[in-house]
Amino acid sequence: QILLLDMHHIISDGVSIGILLKEWAALYEEKELAPLKIQYKDYSEWQRESCQKDRLKKQEEYWLSVFQDDIPVLNMPTDFPRPQMQSYEGDRIAFAIERELTDKLKRTAKENGVTMYMLLLAGYTILLSKYTGQEDIIVGSPIAGRTREELEHTVGMFVNTLALRNHPKGGRSFIEYLQDVKENTFNAYENQD
Template sequence: QKVYNAEELNFEIEEIKVCSEAEVEIKTKDFIKPFDLEKTPLLRVEVISLEEDRHIMLFDMHHIISDGVSMAILTKEFSELYEGKELEELKVQYKDYSAWQLKKKESEEFKSQEEYWLKEFGGEIPVLNLPTDYTRPKVKDFKGGSINFALDKEITEGLRKVARETGSTMYMVLLSNINVLLSKYSGQEDIIVGSPIAGRNHIDLENIIGMFVNTLAIRSTVNSELSFKDYLKSIKDKALKAYENQDYQFEELVDNVNINKDLSRNPLFDVMFVLQNMEEAKIEVEKLTFRPYVSNNNVEKFDITMNAVEGNEEIYFSLSYAT
């Protein structure tokens, strides 16, 4: 690891004035660019002044240094500093976590987790073939579009009832539904869907900015002879076992299983499912309100990413797809 001091970083915040919302979209698109991983910092910040009392602050961070929780930490700590508060000293740094993770690879627990995942992905690994409008490009181009919709109060309550009756979580209920849908579209029974997991399983990691997220590839057989509740029970078991073995990194799994390296696809799975609880990062500071600025960057890393957010009465979906 190379750890730089703040003085060594060439970091400046650029301020830009614009006259309209349309200009903001253009500036946002120009702002997001690839990073060179050999050059620090892997973060850029820009402030767009739209009106005297309205500004948009843009962060572009390489995923290798941050995750969703990191963005929430950044927003919270920025507003606390703005109020003149002092931040608590961190007990550990990301470099400590990184060293701990490497050491963990020598443990018995790691070997048992590896055994679980290698068994799960033994034999021939399925490739999901969904009917598509266009030919798949030979190399993934990451161009995407998205569709937003919501499940109304009645459907949401129905899903919550199923979850209560079966002792399942909403994640398990929705994943089961997505798998059944993918099975119907593809005519395949062996389905793999990826899901991120926060990976911050120690209290000292709660306030550290960094990439902690791991990906769980959950493989199941959608047997059309099973009732939905029986299939949900099998997904519940799969999800619980995946959580128990969550420290084994997805990259390790990809390196250690027998898959055809295909530049047109993501390794192991082509569909990602993410469920989040509704926590709007709206922060009030004296005379100031911070809230997220929604911008669509038209990037899709997989064939489909299904993002669900559970609100009080409805479930909101953003389905993004490779165009």
């Protein structure tokens, strides 16, 4: 027997695929599934209702303040001119980070009260700043968008992209900048709706 599931990416995210596979395996083993606390339509209703609430207005104000100035375009130097017709050609470089360096990164993150993601984001934005000479860097970061516990076992499309704006300016220590990245990341996640 072959089972083929074909879903458009607009109806499910990566977490949903895990839920579907887990529930399918449970049903195959003739186990009973726990009743759903909520369905995707409930989430849709929350979204619709929240459009009229103060919470969403406050989040809108947050994002308008983050992007009140001109939005910079990353001016990456390239080794050849961009083609007139957009191309999606590219390459992939795979590498492994040695355990010793990984341990140092984990220790640095722990000592500074940040996640590994925040630490690497700080390093990445500094790298982009060095390549471009720009001190205003925006990085789009995909997030799961499952902000309520009830959504953890719900199938649907919850993914969002956060535009994380940071300013890796010279004259400050990396640790000072890392704290800014931490604060900016927390604020963005608090206003992710």
